[in-house]
Amino acid sequence: MVCSVNPEAGRECELAAIGRDGEGRRAVVVGAGPAGLEAARVLALRGFETTLVEREGRLGGQLVLAERPPKKWRLGWLVDYYRNVLGDLGVGLRLGCEAAPELMDELSPSAVVWAAGSVPVLPASIPGLDLPCVLTAPDAIMADPALRDQRVCVVGSGMTGIECAEMLAEQGNEVGLYEMVDQIGPGIFFQNMIDIMGRLDKTSTKLFPGHRLVSVEDGRARFQKVDGSEVVAEFDCLVLSLGIKGVPVPEWLEGRGCELRVAGDALGIGRIQEAVRTGYDAARSIA
Ligand SMILES: Cc1cc2nc3c(=O)[nH]c(=O)nc-3n(C[C@H](O)[C@H](O)[C@H](O)COP(=O)(O)OP(=O)(O)OC[C@H]3O[C@@H](n4cnc5c(N)ncnc54)[C@H](O)[C@@H]3O)c2cc1C
Known part of the structure; x- marks a missing residue:
């Protein structure tokens, strides 16, 4: 048993009470x-x-x-x-x-x-990630003013990528969520997945599993599909959520x-x- 807020939960018998031994150090x-x-x-x-x-x-x-x-x-x-x-x-x-x-x-x-x-991880192998139209997930989440009425590609469908896509869709953007492997949300706990995908389905977000980002030019992103073919997506803003x-x-x-x-x-x-x-x-x- 674990708790996000109480680090002693489940370990009460192992852990001694916190002593006052810092002595002003x-x-x-x-x-x-x-x-x-x-x-x-x-x-x-x-x-x-x-x-x-x-x-x-x-x-x-x-x-x-x-x-x-x-x-x-x-x-x-x-x-x-x-x-x-x-x-x-x-x-x-x-x-x-x-x-x-x-x-x-x-x-x-x-x-x-x-x-x-x-x-955030920004792979050096993908050209174009330094363009101004490319944001990290934290940049997109904290954008002030918020992104609105834009065509947005969110790349990476871990929890942060999915939540970012949901938030951007709710703000009125046209969102595509791209994922390299053939399943959206790889590795996410199924209960979290049911919860968030239920909400994401109610937005207009389009899902693109099996799409690996290979390069970015101004307003265009190239993806390679699992069968080796290439797809180009046009966007106003590309949001990277490729891990940290x-x-x-x-x-x-x-x-x-x-x-x-x-x-x-x-x-x-x-x-x-x-x-x-x-x-x-x-x-x-x-x-
Ligand atoms: C969009 C999003 C949603 C998430 N949702 C969840 C969730 O639902 N549940 C969950 O369990 N986790 C969630 N997480 C993950 C969770 O927030 C992180 O696991 C957690 O915050 C990591 O804590 P940390 O203290 O290690 O680092 P951080 O929270 O990153 O804090 C590190 C701090 O160090 C500061 N810092 C860095 N370098 C220096 C320096 N040189 N000098 C001074 N300060 C410095 C930074 O400014 C930062 O404030 C989410 C993360 C994101 C991005």
């Missing part, structure tokens, strides 16, 4: 996604003088994206919860602040948790002599449950 957590938020909570509970450093001007990391697609606004409650609890625990927040050597010199922590999340990769610990941080832990997507790509759990475990494992 300084700890820095990099990244305010669910992994970093949870790590900061546990470090503060342990009595570390904890600072949470976040590049963006807000808490939440990818949760800010995750709550945008239809029916998902309740994920924002998790960010509200952490905002309240970290405030109560006196965690120092450095928002709009990039983790850098000078900052670490200033904060001089004895322990650091690296929870810097992930970045963790942000590695920078070299300058490795050799600083402080206790270093890695959590969340930076440790291994997962979902909220893995991020919260690894954030918790990282913070507890610091000596």
